[in-house]
Structure formats: C-alpha cells, structure tokens
Amino acid sequence: MESLLRWGIENSVPASGDASELHQVAAEVAAGKRKDLLDPALYEAIMGKSDAVLMKEAMAAATDKGNDVEQRIVALENFEMLVEQIDNANNLEFLNFWAPLIELLIDPEDEIRQHACWVCGTAVQNNAQAQNAFMKLNPLPTLLALISTVPAPSDLHLPAHVSKSSQATRSRAMYALSGTLKHNAYAIGRMDDHEGWGWQVLKGGLSDPSMTIRRKTAFLLSTLLLLVAAPTSEFTLTFRPAPTTSNPTPRSSSTAVTLAPTQANEFPTDSSKATPSVPSPSYTSILKSFEAHGIPSVVLDSLRQADFPRAGADGDEPPANEDPDYKEKAGRVLISLLEKNGLTEELKAEFGTYWLDVKKEQGGVEKAFEVGKEEAVEIEKLLSLQRS
Incomplete structure (x- = not known):
C-alpha cells in the first residue's frame, strides 16, 4: 500500500503545475513520517474493501446465530455473488470457508440451508479446483440427505x-x-458409498412429490450420461488444473477429472499435476450403476405407466408424461442410454413401443424429445424400427 501511495503522489501534479509540495509529502512517506496516510481505513475508503475482506465479513455474519435469519440470509446472498468470480471460489479453501459452509448445510433454519446450498453450487460450477476442495470435506452425504x-x-x-x-x-x-458431480470422476465414484445410496436418491428423485425435483433429477442423469463414451467413439477426458494466476478465467466445462484405474476411489490430492489421459472407471461405471439401481426402468416407467406415482403433496398433479419439460428430459436419458448400450433388450423393446406411441402425438418425437429428423432416423435404427 505504501508503494502505491508513493507512486500516486509522485505522479500527481497540481493544477498550478508546482509539484514541490507533493514531492515533499512523498519524501515524508518514504521516511516513514506520514503514518496517517498509511491507515488501512483510508485505503479502504479510497479503493474499497477487497473481495477477501468482504467474504470474511459475509461469512462472519452468516455463521453468527446471534443475528436474525434475515441478516444471515442477506450475508449468504452477498457471499454467493462474490463466489460467482472463479478466483473467489478458489479462495474458499485458502480462507478455510468450506468447513463453515458445510456446517450451514445442516443449520436448523431451512432458509439458511437453502442459501448455503446456493453458495456451494455456484462455487463448484464448472470449477475443478473448487470441486476438489469441496470434496475433501465429504459433502455428498449431506447434499443427498437434503434432497431425499x-x-x-x-x-x-x-x-x-x-x-x-x-x-x-x-x-x-x-x-x-x-455442480459437484459434473466432470468430476472422484465425486461420481463416491455416489457408490453406503451401498450406492447416492444413486438410490437420484432414482427416488424420479418419483419425488415435487415435479421440479423430478425435472432436475432427469436433467442430471442425462448430463452424467454425456460423460460416458458411445461404443463407436473414442472418449478421453483429461484433468486440467484450474489456473493459479490472479487473472479471472472463464468457467468452462473442459475442466474435467480423469483418474487412473487404480485411483477410482482415491482423492486427487495434488491438483497441480495432470494425471494420465485414460478413460476413468468412475465414468465408465456410470452405466453399471444405473443398471444396478434400476434407474433406466424407472425413467421409462415414469413416462409409460399410468399408475406411476404422481407429483404433488397428495399425488394430485397430472402424470409426468404430460409435463413437456420432464418428458423431454426423461426422453433424453433414454436416448443416451440407447446410444451407449445402456438398455437391456427388454427395455429397448419397451422404449421402442413408447417411441411409436409418441410418434402419433401432435409434433411427434421431434417435438416431445427435441430431436431433429436425422437424429430421429438414427434412433429408430438403434431401436430396430421401420420409420414411416
């Protein structure tokens, strides 16, 4: 701060053109005689507080149970806006903020838990470094318990x-x-903990009382399937460590983690080194996990069966297949499973029957599943259907 102040003084010229007084002040600063000009409060008044200071203040307010709930919520909203910036999200680990955030995930106040989830989700979004720091504290059981x-x-x-x-x-x-699971092999592998409880929670999400949860579950399942290689393609993801420079870097879905086969359940402790570019067992095992926990059949049942549990507190909402958004997302899950040999022959036949039923609807499969005509033709080839 002192060097900045000296530079400012030395490079400023009064309107009179006589800079002698400013040079005198600069000399006094250099000699340590103007401590009043080095007051941090003065610097903050001129330059504003740093993001790190703002984050510390917001966290202190959010974790102080002496504050009322509204004050704590405002603090978490401010904190969430700060971690939208990738450098601030990465600094959560260095500022030791992940632990108190995870504590807030189990706070007695529902709204505090809600906003803590929001902060965590924003921080890890497309950010491998933040994902890895978050996963060091084993947050998945808490997130899954909140969903279930x-x-x-x-x-x-x-x-x-x-x-x-x-x-x-x-x-x-x-x-x-x-945000935690996307492009993170280690996190996906931890879904198998507690006898695959993570996958069971996602399967339960497909019949959740909330249609919003059903849509989000279907979308997440579809997103995870994008990580699985199609049988006829070469698919490799490599670990790209997050930049260590101070320059903000746009978030990108290219920040993915690949672990060597012997490291499927080991945490990637050194994120500064790239691991070999090999197919990750946590990605290739997604299809096995889906099958082991009966997820494909539940997705299909949610669209086909008239007696599938309806959403709503009393099950009084329309069937899931009458919700266009859910129908499209669930259909995408089935299409991805089909393309990646993730359906049994029995389910493949059932999906083919359902596909033909949807073709008869107004707009057909193109509208229902948002597929182009060429893609629809390829899907029907996989389903062994004669296109009409």
Whole structure:
C-alpha cells in the first residue's frame, strides 16, 4: 500500500503545475513520517474493501446465530455473488470457508440451508479446483440427505431436520449436487458409498412429490450420461488444473477429472499435476450403476405407466408424461442410454413401443424429445424400427 501511495503522489501534479509540495509529502512517506496516510481505513475508503475482506465479513455474519435469519440470509446472498468470480471460489479453501459452509448445510433454519446450498453450487460450477476442495470435506452425504425425502443412513449421524427440508431447499441442494458431480470422476465414484445410496436418491428423485425435483433429477442423469463414451467413439477426458494466476478465467466445462484405474476411489490430492489421459472407471461405471439401481426402468416407467406415482403433496398433479419439460428430459436419458448400450433388450423393446406411441402425438418425437429428423432416423435404427 505504501508503494502505491508513493507512486500516486509522485505522479500527481497540481493544477498550478508546482509539484514541490507533493514531492515533499512523498519524501515524508518514504521516511516513514506520514503514518496517517498509511491507515488501512483510508485505503479502504479510497479503493474499497477487497473481495477477501468482504467474504470474511459475509461469512462472519452468516455463521453468527446471534443475528436474525434475515441478516444471515442477506450475508449468504452477498457471499454467493462474490463466489460467482472463479478466483473467489478458489479462495474458499485458502480462507478455510468450506468447513463453515458445510456446517450451514445442516443449520436448523431451512432458509439458511437453502442459501448455503446456493453458495456451494455456484462455487463448484464448472470449477475443478473448487470441486476438489469441496470434496475433501465429504459433502455428498449431506447434499443427498437434503434432497431425499427419506432419512439418511443412521451411520451418517445427520440431524433429522435435514431430510425435512422445503422444496426450495431441496432444489438448491440438487443444484449443488449437480455442480459437484459434473466432470468430476472422484465425486461420481463416491455416489457408490453406503451401498450406492447416492444413486438410490437420484432414482427416488424420479418419483419425488415435487415435479421440479423430478425435472432436475432427469436433467442430471442425462448430463452424467454425456460423460460416458458411445461404443463407436473414442472418449478421453483429461484433468486440467484450474489456473493459479490472479487473472479471472472463464468457467468452462473442459475442466474435467480423469483418474487412473487404480485411483477410482482415491482423492486427487495434488491438483497441480495432470494425471494420465485414460478413460476413468468412475465414468465408465456410470452405466453399471444405473443398471444396478434400476434407474433406466424407472425413467421409462415414469413416462409409460399410468399408475406411476404422481407429483404433488397428495399425488394430485397430472402424470409426468404430460409435463413437456420432464418428458423431454426423461426422453433424453433414454436416448443416451440407447446410444451407449445402456438398455437391456427388454427395455429397448419397451422404449421402442413408447417411441411409436409418441410418434402419433401432435409434433411427434421431434417435438416431445427435441430431436431433429436425422437424429430421429438414427434412433429408430438403434431401436430396430421401420420409420414411416
């Protein structure tokens, strides 16, 4: 700060053109005689507080249970805006903010849990460095418990109120979970913990009382399937460590993690080194996890079966297949599974029957699943259907 002040003084010229007085002040600063000009409060008044200071203040306010809920929410909203900037998101680890954020995920106040999910989801979005820092504290069980409407496994020792969160909070938790899993092999591998409880939660999301959760679940499943190689393509993801420079870097979906086969369940502790470019077992095992937990059949049932559980507190909402957004997202899951040999022959035949039914609707499969005519032709070839 002193050097900045000296530079400013030395390079400023009064309107009179006589800079002797300013040079005198600069000399006094250099000699340490003008401590009044080095007051941090003066610097902040001129330049504004740094983002790190603002983050510390917001976190202090959010975690102070002496504040009322509204004050804490405002603090978390301010914090979320700050971590939209990728450098600030990466600084969460260095400022030791991940631990208190995860504590806020289980706060007794539902709205605090909701906004904490929002912060976490924004910080990890397309950011491998933040994802890895977040995963060091094992947050998935908490996020999954927030989403699920059934109690978490007892050995997790989570408060009962976590699984009684509002729809808005559960939706934010899904946002945070999606951001954590996308392009992160290690996080996806941890979905198998507790006998695949993570996958069971996602399967349950397809019949959730909230249609919003159903849509978000279908979209996440579809997104995860994009990481799986199609049988006829070469698919390789490499780990690209986040930049360490101070220059803001646009977030990109190219920040992906690939682990060597022997590292499927090991945390990538050194994010500064790239691992070999090999297919990740956590990505290639996604199809196996889907099949093991019966996810493909539930997706198809949600579209085909008239008696599939309806959304709504009392199951009083229209069937899922009458919700255009859900129908498109669930259809995308089935199409991806088909393209990647993720459907059994029985499910493939059932999907083919459903496809023909949808073709008879106004707009056909092109409208329902948002596919082009050429793509529809290729899908029907995979389904062994004669296009008419």
